[in-house]
Amino acid sequence: MLHIVDDEDVIRDSLAWLAQSRGINACGYATAQAFLDQAGAAFDADGDCVLLDVRMPDLNGVAVFEQLSGRGLTAQMPVIFLTGHGDVPMAVDMLKRGAFDFFEKPFNDNQLMDRVQEALAQSRAAGAGAAVRERLATLSAREREVLDLILAGKMNKVVADKLGISMRTVEVHRAHILDKMRVKTAVELAGLLK
Structure with a gap:
């Protein structure tokens, strides 16, 4: 499942449509808190990925990423940041801290969806590994x-x-x-x- 966290309806809708054109299920969240309230409740067997806007009114994307990291969710739920305000030092910092990728708006649709599919594959592998560890335990x-x-x-x-x-x-x-x-x-x- 692709989780699209962006306060702009048009961006959420266009990204959901783009994902669905690639056969990827998508769900949009208008606020970071709405996403955080359900994050990690149940993982999708086909993988999970988060497209996360950096600037949002309630919580910014960096704060959301920190919460996901604190909960240990970023391996099974890779995060791809989206921003309309390119900030290279922040992008480098987020990538060093475990973000999957960082895209500046406007972005190439195909490149973004290719990275989403790679993130979903990583998520599936992490989920399978976690399930095996649980069984071994x-x-x-x-x-x-x-x-x-x-x-x-x-x-x-x-x-x-x-x-x-x-x-x-x-x-x-x-x-x-x-x-x-x-x-x-x-x-x-x-x-x-x-």
Whole structure:
């Protein structure tokens, strides 16, 4: 989902139309606070990206970016700044602090949408990585040991010998690991964790 945060209706509408012409779902926010109230509530499986105007009446874009950063949301929700008032030092500072990109109005529509698509791809990857980390966190210490040996290519018998447990126990742990990680085979598991 592309989140367009700009106080100008015309800009929000034209950016939403432009995004939709590329098959990107978009949602506009007239105020920074309206966006912040819902930011991070639920991430889109297709990725999230924020087009953020620098100058707005309620909160400026830099303050919004700082709040997103403080909440740890900028990896899953990359921010592209838009400004009609080019400020090179501010752009450099925002990029150093983790902004995805910075565009000065007027901008090239295709270049902007190309960067939005790259940001959405990054967001999807970050979201997938976070989901995998959450699943890994559900594994017990013994399941992590079994997982490490499975990923090393060890057969159940070798895992059982190495950990001093029965082969049946290894099979149970293996089944729990596959279930918790939401995969069906050790090959899928290895692909998920590479």
